[in-house]
Amino acid sequence: MTDTRDNRESSGSKVFVYAMIFSLGLTLVFTLVANMLPQVQGEAPSEQMVDLGSLTMDDFIALGKDLFENKGTCTLCHKPAPLGRAPDIEGADMVAVSEERLADGRYQGEAKDAAGYILESMVDPSRYVVATWGKKGTNDAESPMPAVDKPPIQLSTVEIDAVIAYLQAKDGNEVTVSLPSPEAAAETAAAAPAATGAPVPAATADEAMTKYVCTGCHALDSNDALVGPGLLSVGARLSTDEIRQSIIDPNAVISEGFPPAMPADFADKMTVRELEMIVELLAGKK
């Protein structure tokens, strides 16, 4: 970020000048970032641009926290015991934990430092599986965590860095990732245009399952358990009504052998059509 843009007043002519200075892609990414940062939401668009032209490390960390809780879906699994289906990485100092992992004889990865370990955990989770947290029946050789740079979560490199910055900063550790370069920021904008506006209703059952990250916790093409039961033949196991109930009121009936780890707020987030498309798809899986 250059320092000539330190003025936060938002006159129309300044915004115009900024628009000229930034490439279109860069402007787009800052609007994208503006939409994700809770504290800028709702302000006039002209101010958003000016503020984000001077994206600070604090903004980047706040973006990381927002990604951790929302788009990244990390808190679906990573929450304190007994509800957590994954280690409580928000409650632990992840820099200290990472150093322990790197020193563990079982560690086979390529990371050299805490940031590298956190990154590897996100993009290649099976490289090192935290003891007792592996996929059932794999003796901790395979992680049930989805790679977060792939669908359905699909964070960009810049977004992954923001999450790392957040995990380092929340316990007062030094942040070792850098703010995105304009080029990287523009790439993010190009790669993730869908993430800008309000959520778009899914058009198909598959899209809806991706949007709500069902596939992060459930295999659709097998009956093997990930975090939740495999759904290959769920239609043979449960009636249509039971499937609907297990999505909108998951704690009403808990599948045997599983913890009550399924998010309970789908009913607030889904459109009726999205819900019914998913129910129909799952009911047909016999």
Ligand code: HEC
């Ligand atoms: C579907 C559930 C799930 C989601 C979603 C998920 N994780 Fe995980 N994660 C796990 C599980 C289970 C483990 C423990 C097994 C392992 O080591 O891979 C884990 C391990 C980790 C570890 C290593 C923890 C340690 O103590 O060494 C990190 C770091 C991590 N996850 C970060 C994230 C981040 C950041 C996100 C969101 C962008 C995320 N995870 C999303 C399930 C999940």
Ligand code: HEC
């Ligand atoms: C954070 C992980 C997680 C996410 C995300 C998740 N589930 Fe689940 N789901 C579970 C767990 C754990 C269970 C078993 C415990 C229970 O019944 O609540 C379960 C149970 C179910 C069941 C009952 C299966 C059976 O055989 O009894 C259905 C159906 C289901 N989920 C569908 C969905 C759909 C559809 C979505 C996306 C809209 C979804 N789940 C998202 C974890 C998750």
